[in-house]
Amino acid sequence: MNGTTLEALDAMRSALRGPVVGPQDPEYRRARTVHNAMIDRRPAAVVRCADAADVMAAIGFVRDAGLTLAVRGGGHSGAGLCLVDDGVTVDLSPMRWTHVDPGARKATVGGGTTLGDLDHATHAFGLATPSGILSSTGIGGLTLGGGHGYLTRKYGLTIDNLLAADVVLADGTSVRADSTTHPDLFWALRGGGGNFGVVTSFTFRLHPVDTVGVAITVWPVDRIHDVLRWYRDFLPQAPEDLNGFFAALTVPPGPPFPEEIHGQKMCGVVWCWTGDPELLETTLQPVEDPGRPAFHFMAPMPYTALQAMFDELLPPGLQWYWRGNFFDRITDAAIDVHAKYAENLPTALSTTHLYPVDAAAHRLGPDDTAWAYRDAVWSGVIAGIDPDPDNAGQLRQWCVDYWEELHPHSMGGTYVNFIGAGETPDRIRATYRDHYDRLAAIKRTYDPHNFFHANQNIQPAPAA
Incomplete structure (x- = not known):
């Protein structure tokens, strides 16, 4: 660690309210640990910011010292983008707070808030906003990538419900972005990832969600051809109150x-029903069509319980490698690929998911946000997962092989949060389609020197 770095870290320790954790500190090992245990990086420091003022000051110190900055919200980045060797991680985890305005059906949260934090606070008022499927996920990274989960068919993507954001820019200033103030930045934040600044708070629109109908239906894996052919036709025409993500899995x-x-x-399929509880059983009667399920479970459940259902199955500290694709259809040829790899899941936790991103998510126009795939019907992810580090190579190879065979049957791009470690810049451009050049121009306005580059990076457009 050179003298300039040491000076910057010492200055931060004196100026910030939150602790600056370095390699010599007992907390360092825990501070640099993220959800994916496959990530082993050693930043020069992890700055646990107590508030937006800490973020503003930290950015100034890091920028002036010429160091690389990464941003950590919930620490769920599969590619480990919240850590960088010899750089500085601005850790927002102390900024876990939620304020709910039930009358206005709005919630404002700190940049380190998790889905579980938000769900807990809003559920008390019978409200929720669309997010993901693990309560330990950080709301920040999920939102900036787009955000899809159990409520997407009913209420859209997470970004479709984002009303405003407070953002610390590369020059250390803080701005509020919404539809009327910095509207170009607000457009870019809704799907453009962490390229434009550090978001210290988000304000979301809320919807009436309390107890939901939950169902899990599984069939033997050798029925996957019949199940996927049925699923691809059934779900898009089903009521928007019904969401169901497809999975290949080893039963836990x-x-x-x-x-x-x-x-x-x-x-199988994990179902969420937001309609009349009395209609769930009738709505799901067609699950018998592809063949009698090996197991079919239905029960009413608090939405918060559904959100946390898989937390214990997928705790921090597992090895992860993932890649994704968008699909507008599930072709017979794609089903053949799914069958091949589903029958050869490398470990008990490895899986593939197809998340629906249609219905309400299709109501916004293709250019309304930075999310460039309003015509996608499913967002797919292939995830190799296991607790044993010795299996990391096997997980990666299975995932890459699967993805390479499946990709020709996709739309070409992917949900930005499913871009895995080591993927090329072409994948990022494909993910943003024609929006890339507009995002690059906005990047030039707000981050002309690409200070925020430890992310799925969009290069600033050259100066005119």
Whole structure:
């Protein structure tokens, strides 16, 4: 660590309210640990910012010292973009707060807030906003990438419900971005990732969501052809109150699954129903069409419980490698690829998911936000997961092979948060389609020197 770096870290320790954790500190190992244990990077420091003022000051010190900055919200980045060797991580995790205005159906949250924090606060008022499927996920990274989950077909993407954001820019100033103030920045934040600044707070629109109908349906994996052909036709024409993501999985050893199918490879759908509880059973009667399920579970459940359902199955500290694709259809040829790799899941936790991004998510126009795939019907992810570091190479190879065979049947781009480690800049450009040049121009306005580059990076457009 050179003298300039040491001076910058010492200056931050004196000026900031939050702690600056360096390699010599007992907390360092924990501070540099993220959800994905495959990531092992050693930043010069992790700055745990207490508030927006800390973020503003930290950016100034890091910029002036010529160091690389990364930003951590919930620490779920599969590619580990919240850490950079020898750089500085601005850690927003102390900024976990939520203020709910139930009358206005709005919630404002700090940049380090998790989905579980937000859900807990809004559920008390019978409200929610669309987000992801693990409560430990950070709301910041999820939102900036777009955000899809159980409520997407009913209420759209997370970014479709973003009303405003407070952003610290590369020059250390803070601005508020919404539809009337810095509207170009607000457009870019809705899907453009962490390229434009550090978001210290988000304000979301809320919707009436309380108890939801939850169902899990699984079939033996050798029925995957029939199941996917049925699913691709059934869900897009189903009521918007019904969401269901497809999964290939190894049945975990625990409830609600009966012991006789524990450890078996299956394919299935996890359903969420926001309509009249009395209509769920009738709505899901067609699950018998592709063949009798091995297991079909239905129950009313608080939305917060559904959001946390898979948290214990996928705790921090696992090895992860993932890649994604957008699909406007599920072709027979794609189903053949899914069948090949689903029957050969490399580990008990490895999986593939297809998340619906249609219905309400299609109501916004293709140019209304930076999300460039309003014509996509599914957002797919292939995830190799296991606790054993010795299996990391196997996970990666299975994921890459699967992705390379499936990609020709996709739309070409992917959900930005599913871009894996080591993927090329061409993948980022493909993800933004014709929006890339507009994003690059906005990047030039707000971050002309690409200070925020530890992300799925958009290069600033050359000066005119």
